[in-house]
Amino acid sequence: MDGKQPSKLSRREMLKLTALTGTSVALGGLGAFTLLKPESNAPNDAKNEGIKKTEKSIPFYGKHQAGIATPQQPFAYVAALDLTTSRRSDVMKLFRDWTSLSFVLTKGEPINTKQDNKYLPPIDTGEALDFSSSRLTITFGFGPSFFMKDGVDRYGLAKHQPKHLKTLPPFANEELHPDQSNGDLCIQVCAENQQVAFHAIRNLTRNALGLATVRWMQHGFLGMKEGATPRNLFGFKDGTANIDTGKEAELDRVVWAGEDEPEWMNGGSYMVYRKIKMFLEIWDRSSLQDQEDTFGRHKYSGAPYGRANEFDAVDMSAQPDNSHVRLAKGTGQEIVRRAYSYTGELDTKTGYSDAGLLFISYQQNPYKQLVPMLKILGQKDKMNEYTKTVASALFAMPGGCAQGQYIAQALFES
Amino acid sequence: MKRIFLITTIACTFLFAAGCSSNTSNGADAANSEKQTVQEVAQENGISSEMKTSVDELNQLIDKLEQAVSTNEMDNVKKQGKEMNSYWLTFENGVRTEFPFEYTEIEKHLQPIYIEAVKEQPNTENMKKEIPLLKTALTELASAKKGTNKASEQLQKAAGEYKTYVLEQSKDLVAATTAFTDAVIKGDMQAAKELYPKARVFYERIEPIAESFGDLDPSIDARENDAEDLAKWGGFHRIEKALWIEKKLDGQADVAKQLMKDVNQLDGLIQNVQLTPEQIVAGSMELLNEAGISKITGEEERYSRLDLVDLAANVEGSKAVYLTVKSALVSSHSDLTEKLDKEFEEFEIALNQYREGDSFIAYDKLDEKQIREMSQKLTSLSQTMSQIANVL
Numbered sequence: 013m014d015g016k017q018p019s020k021l022s023r024r025e026m027l028k029l030t031a032l033t034g035t036s037v038a039l040g041g042l043g044a045f046t047l048l049k050p051e052s053n054a055p056n057d058a059k060n061e062g063i064k065k066t067e068k069s070i071p072f073y074g075k076h077q078a079g080i081a082t083p084q085q086p087f088a089y090v091a092a093l094d095l096t097t098s099r100r101s102d103v104m105k106l107f108r109d110w111t112s113l114s115f116v117l118t119k120g121e122p123i124n125t126k127q128d129n130k131y132l133p134p135i136d137t138g139e140a141l142d143f144s145s146s147r148l149t150i151t152f153g154f155g156p157s158f159f160m161k162d163g164v165d166r167y168g169l170a171k172h173q174p175k176h177l178k179t180l181p182p183f184a185n186e187e188l189h190p191d192q193s194n195g196d197l198c199i200q201v202c203a204e205n206q207q208v209a210f211h212a213i214r215n216l217t218r219n220a221l222g223l224a225t226v227r228w229m230q231h232g233f234l235g236m237k238e239g240a241t242p243r244n245l246f247g248f249k250d251g252t253a254n255i256d257t258g259k260e261a262e263l264d265r266v267v268w269a270g271e272d273e274p275e276w277m278n279g280g281s282y283m284v285y286r287k288i289k290m291f292l293e294i295w296d297r298s299s300l301q302d303q304e305d306t307f308g309r310h311k312y313s314g315a316p317y318g319r320a321n322e323f324d325a326v327d328m329s330a331q332p333d334n335s336h337v338r339l340a341k342g343t344g345q346e347i348v349r350r351a352y353s354y355t356g357e358l359d360t361k362t363g364y365s366d367a368g369l370l371f372i373s374y375q376q377n378p379y380k381q382l383v384p385m386l387k388i389l390g391q392k393d394k395m396n397e398y399t400k401t402v403a404s405a406l407f408a409m410p411g412g413c414a415q416g417q418y419i420a421q422a423l424f425e426s
Numbered sequence: 427m428k429r430i431f432l433i434t435t436i437a438c439t440f441l442f443a444a445g446c447s448s449n450t451s452n453g454a455d456a457a458n459s460e461k462q463t464v465q466e467v468a469q470e471n472g473i474s475s476e477m478k479t480s481v482d483e484l485n486q487l488i489d490k491l492e493q494a495v496s497t498n499e500m501d502n503v504k505k506q507g508k509e510m511n512s513y514w515l516t517f518e519n520g521v522r523t524e525f526p527f528e529y530t531e532i533e534k535h536l537q538p539i540y541i542e543a544v545k546e547q548p549n550t551e552n553m554k555k556e557i558p559l560l561k562t563a564l565t566e567l568a569s570a571k572k573g574t575n576k577a578s579e580q581l582q583k584a585a586g587e588y589k590t591y592v593l594e595q596s597k598d599l600v601a602a603t604t605a606f607t608d609a610v611i612k613g614d615m616q617a618a619k620e621l622y623p624k625a626r627v628f629y630e631r632i633e634p635i636a637e638s639f640g641d642l643d644p645s646i647d648a649r650e651n652d653a654e655d656l657a658k659w660g661g662f663h664r665i666e667k668a669l670w671i672e673k674k675l676d677g678q679a680d681v682a683k684q685l686m687k688d689v690n691q692l693d694g695l696i697q698n699v700q701l702t703p704e705q706i707v708a709g710s711m712e713l714l715n716e717a718g719i720s721k722i723t724g725e726e727e728r729y730s731r732l733d734l735v736d737l738a739a740n741v742e743g744s745k746a747v748y749l750t751v752k753s754a755l756v757s758s759h760s761d762l763t764e765k766l767d768k769e770f771e772e773f774e775i776a777l778n779q780y781r782e783g784d785s786f787i788a789y790d791k792l793d794e795k796q797i798r799e800m801s802q803k804l805t806s807l808s809q810t811m812s813q814i815a816n817v818l
Contacts, residue, residue, distance in 0.1 A: 096802075131704060131815035222769065222806040 069145035072118040079149030087206040088232040089213040092195025093224040100167040111418035120145030140211035146204040153198035153407030184390035186401035198407040232352025249314035276422035279411025286371040287403035308335030480517040507543020528567040530753040535560035580754035581703040599628035607682035630739035634709035670729040710747035714808040734786035769807040
């Protein structure tokens with residue numbers, strides 16, 4: 013080019029450069045989907061105030077992300093996304109936008125209903141406009157492939173990969189579908205109203221278009237009754253042994269990341285997701301005795317074998333060999349479970365239902381607290397006759413953020 | 427004198443775009459004689475002397491390319507084409523920001539030349555047609571004044587330019603359909619099969635316009651399940667079925683004659699159609715929605731499996747709208763145009779993997795993953811395109 017030095021990098025050159033080095037180059041953002049200013053904290057319209065009830069909303073900002081220690085809501089969507097952009101600045105921008113969007117959504121406010129240009133699509137898709145926040149929580153996480161994919165440190169952040177964020181090892185009794193497992197990013201949305209939950213995940217994923225694609229999305233539900241442990245689709249109480257999530261000291265011990273983690277994980281946790289298919293037709297023709305032996309609990313009362321009440325301490329001597337309770341309890345580890353049930357389409361080949369459990373747990377160290385449990389359950393659990401794990405993922409969930417900051421800011425700006 | 431010159435070059439492009447090709451050589455001559463006047467024009471609100479140097483340099487590279495084209499040295503065509511493009515990349519950013527209107531004109535002609543030059547076998551006829559237009563566009567840049575084109579004027583111009591595009595496509599549609607229906611009437615299966623996709627392209631690029639004329643689109647483009655009365659089902663897809671499934675053309679001559687009549691009628695209606703900026707922007711979205719609903723799913727060309735031909739044509743038609751409104755969009759939404767340039771390019775790269783000769787591989791040769799990849803790129807592109815209404 014006759015020795016002429018380009019005075020500025022062109023767009024295409026800049027793209028190439030960033031793709032190669034993974035450095036972040038501020039390009040002024042991708043304004044097309046900028047929804048609102050990061051600090052938009054405007055009070056509701058007078059009109060909205062009458063309709064919207066925000067008193068039940070769960071604060072989005074805080075030391076920890078909501079949706080982990082939060083008492084479980086009955087509906088959930090979990091989605092994993094794969095990033096298609098190679099620029100760290102794009103991902104930063106995405107988290108900035110997601111943070112401000114999540115703040116508005118969890119308050120139960122419309123995203124933006126003032127629109128002068130009617131030729132543009134509506135900014136808020138609208139299906140949640142008539143509902144309150146419905147105790148909506150939105151929780152974000154990072155998978156191992158966010159940091160390293162195909163041996164490449166994609167965003168120059170591999171040095172900040174959390175200690176225990178490594179793809180889970182294979183376990184017995186699993187047959188994983190790769191396209192329903194893992195992923196670069198995770199969003200967990202929970203609410204008391206399914207439509208509110210769907211609205212949130214829909215608008216969040218829409219906001220990521222062009223930067224990330226949805227790898228998988230799974231809905232979950234949980235029949236809840238005040239003061240009662242919810243039951244799974246096998247009809248047994250599920251979550252009896254959970255720790256008291258109201259006690260911060262318990263959470264510090266079991267859930268929140270340790271001090272030896274990178275700074276951005278301060279106040280964060282690890283989420284394990286296991287999609288466990290239940291063979292309901294087979295379960296339903298098993299005797300009550302068989303079913304109870306499988307769990308090591310009585311179906312109706314929820315009491316462990318040899319005891320009268322649900323919350324009585326487990327008597328290991330009364331537990332059948334290889335019962336679920338015996339094996340899980342035997343590891344001596346604790347976790348916070350936030351499991352949901354799921355149902356899908358009928359299997360057209362067999363006529364079986366597709367249903368099961370979304371095992372979701374939060375813990376400080378999945379390799380210490382959960383992997384041994386999964387290993388032994390995979391090998392020995394009597395329940396394996398009726399289940400198969402079909403999808404799996406591990407995500408690092410960063411700590412929460414204060415208003416004016418955004419989720420995982422300490423990671424991106426480290 | 428300079429002022430007058432400026433006006434005539436712009437008018438020339440207008441006229442040329444409308445089919446007044448005799449002005450081509452004037453444009454080229456003007457570009458050659460322009461080198462002297464560039465310096466004088468480059469004052470006040472005009473282009474900087476640095477940009478002027480770049481324009482001169484680019485003009486020289488284009489001259490070299492033109493030389494290679496005229497002597498048919500293909501290796502050199504490729505080399506010079508690449509050099510021209512690389513050089514343009516070194517200063518296009520500045521042009522885009524300061525002279526969006528002129529920038530669009532340059533891109534409109536430079537890109538086709540470049541794309542042709544780097545092909546395995548460049549079509550030099552296309553290049554010979556585009557090179558003088560590119561030079562004219564550069565001449566316009568050399569004499570441009572900042573901020574002389576307001577958004578509303580640009581939009582009106584965009585609508586006019588798009589009308590020109592529609593007229594061209596319609597004209598080509600008539601020609602290609604004539605060849606296709608002639609083959610059908612003659613009962614020449616092989617020729618008809620080859621000519622079918624060539625006609626489809628022009629229709630799919632401007633489909634929303636045809637759809638705006640009530641019964642014409644159903645008559646030309648109905649699929650089997652769209653037909654109310656199968657006995658009366660006609661149009662492209664009826665013949666498609668005869669060619670690829672029934673493998674005989676018995677009784678198709680009448681269908682072909684009716685199709686030709688419909689396409690001619692469409693062409694007549696298009697001559698007088700008035701297009702507003704709102705309509706063309708909506709049309710660009712309709713095209714992408716068509717692509718996303720019936721093309722990427724393989725429903726449109728279910729017998730010939732030429733869905734990718736239609737898919738490409740829908741996106742090309744949508745891009746034509748984008749390119750005409752780009753200059754109005756770029757001043758206030760350069761982030762958006764930048765994103766769209768990138769996403770169109772990415773989609774084209776994804777689609778081009780499946781090119782085969784001057785067509786595409788059959789839809790049923792694609793696996794689910796390949797379709798998903800294209801579909802996701804198309805979804806991102808469409809979502810971003812929905813924002814071009816910001817220009818209105």
